[in-house]
Amino acid sequence: xxxxxxxxxxxxxxxRRLLGLVKVYNPHKIKSIxxxxxxxxxxxxxxxxxxxxGLLWQEFKTLHPDGIGYSxxxx
Numbered sequence: 001x002x003x004x005x006x007x008x009x010x011x012x013x014x015x016r017r018l019l020g021l022v023k024v025y026n027p028h029k030i031k032s033i034x035x036x037x038x039x040x041x042x043x044x045x046x047x048x049x050x051x052x053x054g055l056l057w058q059e060f061k062t063l064h065p066d067g068i069g070y071s072x073x074x075x
Contacts, residue, residue, distance in 0.1 A: 034067055035066055037056075037064075037067065042056055057070050057073045
């Protein structure tokens with residue numbers, strides 16, 4: 001248990017962690033569970049002038065409903 005001096009000396013980030021307000025994000029765990037697209041195919045398709053990333057993601061999600069989400073796809 002922390003005393004008042006330790007609490008006052010604790011920075012905001014550490015205090016949030018101690019209070020359980022920070023979610024631990026482990027991208028390696030998510031990447032090992034979720035299906036990823038064939039990035040070479042995505043890169044090749046994106047070289048086409050009228051291709052948009054959203055369309056490729058929709059195609060990917062149709063084939064792999066358990067795959068990564070749109071924000072990860074766009075990274």
